[in-house]
Structure formats: C-alpha cells, structure tokens
Amino acid sequence: xxxxxxxxxxxxxxxxxxxxxxxxxxxxxxxxxxxxxxxxxxxxxxxxxxxxxxxxxxxxxxxxxxxxxxxxxxxxxxxxxxxxxxxxxxxxxxxxxxxxxxxxxxxxxxxxxxxxxxxxxxxxxxxxxxxxxxxxxxxxxxxxxxxxxxxxxxxxxxxxxxxxxxxxxxxxxxxxxxxxxxxxxxxxxxxxxxxxxxxxxxxxxxxxxxxxxxxxxxx
Numbered sequence: 001x002x003x004x005x006x007x008x009x010x011x012x013x014x015x016x017x018x019x020x021x022x023x024x025x026x027x028x029x030x031x032x033x034x035x036x037x038x039x040x041x042x043x044x045x046x047x048x049x050x051x052x053x054x055x056x057x058x059x060x061x062x063x064x065x066x067x068x069x070x071x072x073x074x075x076x077x078x079x080x081x082x083x084x085x086x087x088x089x090x091x092x093x094x095x096x097x098x099x100x101x102x103x104x105x106x107x108x109x110x111x112x113x114x115x116x117x118x119x120x121x122x123x124x125x126x127x128x129x130x131x132x133x134x135x136x137x138x139x140x141x142x143x144x145x146x147x148x149x150x151x152x153x154x155x156x157x158x159x160x161x162x163x164x165x166x167x168x169x170x171x172x173x174x175x176x177x178x179x180x181x182x183x184x185x186x187x188x189x190x191x192x193x194x195x196x197x198x199x200x201x202x203x204x205x206x207x208x209x210x211x212x213x214x215x216x217x218x219x
Contacts, residue, residue: 008169011045012131015165016107019138022158023103023145024096028086031154032077035161039069042161046168058168065164073157077150086150094145103138110134132166 018038025031043066050058081087094102111130139162142155 008045008048009127011041011048012128012165012169015041015045016131016135016138019135019142019158019162020100020103022142022154023099023138026096028081028148028151028154029078031151032074032081035077035154035158036070036074038158038161039065039073042069042165042168045165049168061168069161077154080150084150086148099141099145103141106137106141107134110137128169132162132169135162135165138162 015038018034018041022031022034022038025034043062046058046065047062049055050062107130110133111126114126114129114133117129136159139155139159142158143152144155146152146155
C-alpha cells in the first residue's frame with residue numbers, strides 16, 4: 001500500500017460526499033461549484049499519487065486536470081448557464097429524498113460488488129475500489145435523474161471525473177496519451193454541446209427534457 005494511503009482515502013471519501021451533494025442540488029450555479037470542488041479533489045488525489053509513486057507523468061496529469069476541471073470547464077459551464085438563462089433544474093424526474101436513498105443503495109451495492117476482487121487482489125485497497133465504483137454509479141444516477149440538458153452534461157462530466165479517479169486510485173494512473181485524449185475530447189465536447197444547446201433553445205424555447213419530448217411528439 002502506498003505511504004499516502006490514509007490521505008488518499010480521505011480524499012476519496014470527500015469525492016464521494018461531493019457526488020451526494022450534487023445529487024441533492026437543484027441550483028445550477030451550486031452544481032457547477034460542486035463540480036469544481038470535485039475537480040479540485042481529483043487533482044489533489046492525482047498529485048498525492050504522483051508524489052507517492054515518483055511518477056512525472058502523474059504530475060503532468062494533475063496540472064492538466066487542475067487547469068481543465070477547476071478553471072476552464074467551470075468557466076464554460078457558467079457562461080453557458082448565463083447565456084441560456086438557466087438557474088434551476090425546476091422539474092425533477094425523481095424527488096431528492098428518493099434519489100438520495102437510491103444513491104445510498106448504489107454505494108452499498110458497489111462495496112459488496114468489489115468484495116470478490118479485493119479477496120483475490122490482496123494488495124488492493126477495498127475501500128478505494130468500492131468508492132471508485134460507487135462514484136461511477138452515482139454519476140450515472142445524476143445523469144439519469146436530471147430534467148435539464150445542461151445538468152445532464154454536468155452529470156456526464158462528473159462521470160468522466162469518476163472514471164479518472166478510479167483509474168488513478170486503483171491502477172495509480174493511466175498512459176499520458178489517454179489522459180491528453182480525454183482532455184481534448186472533453187474540451188471539444190463542451191464546445192459542441194454549447195452550440196447544440198443554443199439550437200435546441202431556438203427550436204423549442206426550453207432545455208427541459210420532458211418539455212422537449214412533449215413538443216416533439218405526435219400532435
């Protein structure tokens with residue numbers, strides 16, 4: 001086990017708590033702030049792993065994640081929310097208490113699901129693996145239960161953070177070419193989604209998924 005296992009475990013717990021906060025949050029500005037905090041925790045986790053493993057490419061990865069997830073992407077999301085005049089995820093597909101209970105169930109499922117893996121790989125940290133799997137499932141839950149397109153995109157970005165967290169925590173990083181490829185995909189994807197949102201807004205005058213389905217259905 002790495003010498004910084006305890007601090008990384010603490011960061012992993014904070015990463016999971018931020019996802020639960022994102023599940024309960026309906027104000028888009030606060031959701032973007034929580035995404036920024038998630039990016040900061042991920043960056044700190046990668047930096048600690050780089051320090052513990054003396055890996056230069058992980059230091060580069062931490063710098064790349066910090067610039068992208070703490071600065072660049074949150075600024076783009078705030079500009080999109082402001083230009084689209086979006087403040088709240090008004091109509092929720094599932095009530096917040098129900099979503100939180102489902103999220104708790106997913107965490108329990110994730111920790112039980114990784115027990116066989118931890119039993120085989122004795123050097124693997126069971127708590128970290130469980131949190132990594134739970135984070136991916138909670139991010140998917142955010143995407144599924146959101147009513148507006150922008151909040152679903154934030155859920156998708158949280159899923160991407162969770163996948164990088166899982167790769168860093170379980171395997172101590174991934175090849176640098178993959179990390180740069182993911183970063184480029186995220187940047188290009190946000191620009192494309194921004195243009196896509198404006199076209200949806202012009203066509204339907206809303207970004208609410210349920211309203212778009214009603215207007216686009218048979219008349």
